Amino acid sequence: MKKILGWLHLWLGILSGMVVLIVALTGSLLVFEEELEHTFHSSFFYVAAPGNIPRLPLDQLVTIVKAQYDGYKTANLKIEPESDRSVIFLLQKSKTNQLYVAVNPYTGHIIEALPASKRFFTIVLHLHRYLCMGAVGKVITGISCSIFAFLILSGLILWWPKRNNRKQRFRVKWNASFKRLNWDLHAVFGFYIHLVLLVISLTGLVWSYQWVNGLLFYTFNGTFKVEKVTAPSSIAQQGSGYFEKVFRATNETLPYKGPVTITYGNDSLAIAAFKDNIAAETANTYDFLYFEAGTGRLLKTRLHKDESAGMKARRLVYPIHTGSIYGWPTKIIALISTLVAASLPVTGVFIYLGRKKKKPVAVRKKRVLA
Template structure:
């Protein structure tokens, strides 16, 4: 098979995959760009609401805080708390899903008296954007068809990147102008092709990083493969399904949150910025605790603490991880470019927002190729009858 035949076949694959994935990739790109600075946007929107006046008295312990909240049946069952070391920061409280499957909004609470300050602005908007980005708002969320569709679309993006690179490969591969300089003097199909190929070359490394990191959220086999490749520890046992009851005796014990909180503070020490407490659901025996060590990066220690006795069951400290395990722990930072700091986040945001450009130019190129391949219509001659 000659090179021209290979490129013809690749062009067909590139076109078919591109047409099938263009709309979904555009949606995922735009929503990903919107979420790039979600934390900063929400912090700006809720700066006044999330700020409290520091007092001489100590903040309420989590157990007392939850007891005051649960006195109001309208709030629902508390599922998680986010507590900051900053004495002027409100506590963020998240609630368990309601009986109809809905997810109540979180609330901000005064840590000194348990008074509900309000619902964070922008939370429902970003929650919808996140569901659209990950699952296309399809029923079932992560357990429905949306997760499989977005995962297959990301695989399609990898096919587009590889096939596009091969199709672009010029005879003079060392010419930087051919690779990186758009032909602005062209118009119509020539300009569309130049923008599609040159900007695609610029952004190819970023899209490849986004795709390869994003697949870990879509496929268990891919995530397990990364763990096998990068981690020195055996894969963790699968987590029990939501609502699945733990059969251990500890699961029958009442929640001793004071003991859990004391253990969490002892293990986190003075290194944490925020502590997240995920309360056990469905009779689970352990409280999961995340100790965030950095405000702008996904760096944290994680603990599992016995819900009934406050005994430390397991600890995963970021400082103890190998290089590969740190990569696994920071897949989200890699996915959004924050591993490179603010410049990386801005660059990845712009790359994601540019995704619709390839959908539009790719569609225009496909339509122009169809017109060029259309056989010319024969010229119809009209023979006149004598006398007409």
């Protein structure tokens, strides 16, 4: 059984190794996406808070952006709770033509407009999910992710020590030969983070396959019906000055601290305002409110506490996958694990090459004995 598993582990690892390397390295960057982006592109996200001067009404900022980028349809705008943050607009003409616009909320000055296709982490994400190859890349990463889950389990079985050599399977022998050191780096490090990598790979399958997403809802809701967060139908009414009203009503209804995102642009749907509860026990905890366009009248409330068990579980998939579920501690664990995952194809290739070089020697010995 171990010989069969060893053969499958070897060749499936070779088959998926390059994809695993790319997905793991891009994944390690995405773990700290927000922190890295805010550090290296801080001018886009931060402004000088001018003392007691209040920020401009959101409706005025919306008017400025619409006038500047005529032809673009506004998808959403995000308002952070801190006073030194810019307001970020997402504009789009199509799914492939999107624009991020940062606006100073105190002056109305447009700080910068950044095409989504040129944003560094948009490129990283496309490489991570699609290998920058669209639907074909999604199929490849999905298959490779499935293979990787098998490699983790088969690797654990191959690693499993016998009673007389358990100690050496739990530590790296740093002063050993390159061949032994390489094997330890592959097997021992792989063992210590195998549970984390298994969870990351299995949660990744939720985006790759609809049936996995459906299975998640079936597990918690008893039905394969996938729930989606959609705004209710609402015919836009004539009116103005309602964006500021929506924002204030959202903060009054949901008084905890957190960024508010307002989505609009579809005249047949209500305006959706959702707030991230950054004080919640786990990340990705949102409450949704829906308002009538033109009047800002509250139409519907969708709170996280009232969601089904399936939807709550689905909301946890992203923070579990990225390691953000409990903040910095789990992010660091995810970062270390993804870097180790990126090293596994490399150390695995060296193990294969070491065995390949060994075979001709064994063959020559047999011939001499014959």
